[in-house]
Amino acid sequence: MKYLFFLILILPLFLFADSWIQTDWSGGHGYFQWQEHTGYFEGNGVNGWRKPGYLTLFAPDFFNFYSIGKMPGAVGVYALYSYNVGYYYAGTGAGSAGSAKLFKSSNYGNTWDTTTTISNATYKVQSILIPSFGEIFIGTDPARIYKSHAMGDSMWKFVHSISNAQGTYISSLLEADYYLYASSVRAGNDQAKIYRFDGNNWNEFARQPEYNDQTPAAIYQFTLSEDSSFYAAAYYTNYGAKIFRFLSTGNNWELCTNLPDTTRKPFALDIGNDTTGSYGALYTGMGEDSGIVYRSTDLGDSWSTCGMPPGAWSIIGMIVDKDGTVYAAGQISRGLDFKVKIFRSTDMGLSWDTTATLGGAATNKPTSFYQTRKGFLLAGTEIEGEIFKAAYMSSGNLVSSVYDVGTGNGSSRFGYITWDENLHGQNLGIKVRTDSDSSMPNAIPWEMCPFAQYGDTMSSYISVNNGDRYIQYRVECSTNDIDYSAELQEIQLDYTVDSTAPHIDSAYASDGNNPQPGIDYDDYVMLVFDDSTNAPQMVPAIINDVLKLSNGHSWWDDSGFVYVKWVSAEKCSISWPGLVGAPSVAVGDTIYPDTSTIVDRWGNPCKRPVVITGSFDPPGVVEERLPTKLFETVTIFPSIARNTVNVQFEMLRTSKVSVCVFDISGRLVKSIEDK
Incomplete structure (x- = not known):
């Protein structure tokens, strides 16, 4: 014997399933304003705007610079560079011919290896560049350029020398527009030049930043804006400090407006990554008995004084971070008692924070300043060849913005929480909570919220209540090794809500059990809804308003009577058991619910019109023609x-x-x- 079964699945299509997904914590243009409503309510010690937008601990930990070592045999560290993640290079010198060395670290500077000693009577390695095609170039004092195909480990090749190079050094190296560029500083005369590498040879650049037909005595630093425009900080023996720009769309160097004070040397120069607001500001730091920082927010057309970082005698390096924060490496004091401090401004130079003196009581002079891809700051010093680093903060947290699931009707159901992470051996925890108010006044305090487990149903937590409208999460990070941070790459919070209005699936007229033509005492109209309703009482006085009919028709009989009965929360019968004259309602009429009286259990109102079908007459018999x-x-x-x-x-x-x-x-x- 065979049995045949029919399985019918009824799906609640009126439920709306969705997810709150975040994959980028950069916060758009307002990412540096943690209190902005488009950003986050709270954030401390975390960073979401380093490429590619993952949430990590914040770097640099400005108030915690620490020594990562003294380079053996070196007097000073004059160049710093980071290649890939964790690979650092340090260019050094000892003040005597042939003492220049290049050091390399593959573990964030925790240990260093000497890659090579540069011969040819070289005093210092002054600049380092690893271009996109992978070789490594170094600029030295005297002014020579070397390259290595083995990333500095061996096989160094001398590739260029500036004639009469005594007292001259290569101050900076830069890649732009498929070329490499080198700037030089020349002691004693105005012959500093810019050189360009075309892939085969280094040649004097055809266009030089001249002023009154005079070339500068020094080009201390290049910087490159996001639109590939050059900026160069130059100094002329007769004319003082000048800032030039070479626009990506131009053919010549343009002189920026004169600095407020041109007598000091512009040792440091940097520009933000955006061309508007603080991101596009151009900063230059002055040296030698000055320590002043100047700022331009219009690409050098005008300058304002940011003020002097506290106690600074000279600024040798500047970095504008992606969030607009400005860092400056400065020398305090003068004479033989040099000290090194790093300064920070979060308000475009209006005020400055300062670190403790790097190296404590030791005498040091800042000689190089660099920011790595992770945001770490490196400061190289002279006297003992020591390098200092500010890495990740040890802990931090972020409280997300408040997310609106879309309805406060109580239908919300909070499902799974999942996320993608890369812990790097460190710690990351997530908490979640809900409330019926967007300001979260009744939400459980974060310290009482449990840590989520991947794949948990959020409504199982004491901090999450089904029916609430608003939800937010908190991320807590910590590290046991400040060179590493856990990364939150994506978070997903699933939920469902019922915000779909119920509707009348059908309005069917029936002739009842006593077939008669037209509407008689046992005829009725059955309304069938697609969802459970509140089954409101509908007395004759209101039915024509609650279920308005088209064509001016009415549910009332001649006595104003109609009987409404809810068979269930999904079915409603309208009939005339004590009929006194037929009502005008007819098959083909359209019913228009009043959008307020009949609602589902979440308060969503019934509002979709429906046409009455069926018949008030016996089946298969035309009205007034009876079988005889x-x-x-x-x-x-x-x-x-x-x-x-x-x-x-x-x-x-x-x-x-x-x-x-x-x-x-x-x-x-x-x-x-x-x-």
């Missing part, structure tokens, strides 16, 4: 192998009807005709 003649049973003999078949039928008085009976082969078995 009954034919008796007719016996048919289809075949000798088949039992007799009895056929009964009804006919109208005024009709002439023929009835034909055929077998399965199509053969006419019997023909009956009403005479």
Whole structure:
């Protein structure tokens, strides 16, 4: 025996399933304003705007610079560079010919190896560049350029020398527009030049930043804006400090407006990554008995004084971070008692924070300043060749913005929480909570919220209540090694809400159990809803407003009566058991719910119109034409192998009807005709 089963699945299509997904914590243009409504409510010690937008601990930890070592045999560290993640290079010198060395670290500067000693009577390695094609170039004092195909480990090749190079050094190296550029500083005369590498040879650049037909005595630093425009900090013996720009769309160097004070040397120069607001500001730091920082917010067309970082005697390096924070490496004091401090401004130079003296009581002079891809700051010093670093903060947290699931009708159901992470051996925890108010006044305090587990159903937490409208999360990070931070790459919070209005699936007219033409006492209209409703009481006085009919029709009979009965929360019957004159409601009328009286359990109102179908008349009978003649049973003999078949039928008085009976082969078995 075989059994046939039918399985019918009824899906609650009126539920809306969605997720709150975040993959980028950069916060757009307002990422540096943690209190902005488009950003986050709170943030401390975390960073979401380093490429590619992952949430990590914040770097640099400005108030915690620490020594990562003294370079053996070196007097000073004059160049710093970071290649890939964790690989650092340090260019040094000892003040004597042939003492220049390049050091390399593959573990964030925790240990260093000497890659090579630069011969040819080289005093210092002054600049380092690893261009996009992978070789490593260094600029030295005297002014020579070397390269290595083995990333500095061996096989150094001397590739260029500036003639009469005594007292001259390569101050900076830069890649732009598929070329490499080098700037020089020349002692004693105005012959500093810019050189360009075309892939084969270094040559003097055809366009030089001249002023009154005079070349500068020094080009201390290059910097490159996001639109590939050059800026150069130059110094002229007769004219003092000048800032030039070489626009990506131009053919010559343009002189920026004069600095407020041109007598000092512009040792440091940097520009932000955006060309508007603080991101596009150009900063230059002055040296030698000055320590002043100047700022331009219009690409050098005008300058303002940012003020002097506290106690600074000279600024040798400047870095504008992606969030607009400005860092400056400065020398305090003068004479033989040099000290190194790093300064920070978060308000475009209006005020400055300062670190403790790097190296404590030791005498140091700042000689190089660099920011790595992770945001770490490196400061190289002279006297003992020591390098200092500010890495990740040890802990931090972020409280997200408040997310609105879209309805406060109580239908919210909070599902799974999942996320993508890369812990790097460190710690990351996530908490989540909800409230019915966007300011979260009744939410459980964060310290009482449990840590989420990947794949948990959020509503199982004491901090998450189904029915709440608003949800937010908190991320807590900490590290046991400040060179590493856990990364939050994506977080997803699933939920469902019922914000779909219920509607009348059908409005069907029926003739009841006593077939009569037209509307009679047992006829009714059955309303079937697609979802459970509040089944409101509808007395005759309000039904024409609650369920308004088209064509000016009414539910009332002549006495103003109609009876409404809720069979269930999904079905409503409208009838006239004490009928006094037929109502005007008719098949084909459109019902217009009033959008407020009939609602689902979440308060979503029924509002979609529906057309009345069915019939108030007996099935198959045209109105006012009743069956008046009954034919008796007719016996048919289809075949000798088949039992007799009895056929009964009804006919109208005024009709002439023929009835034909055929077998399965199509053969006419019997023909009956009403005479």
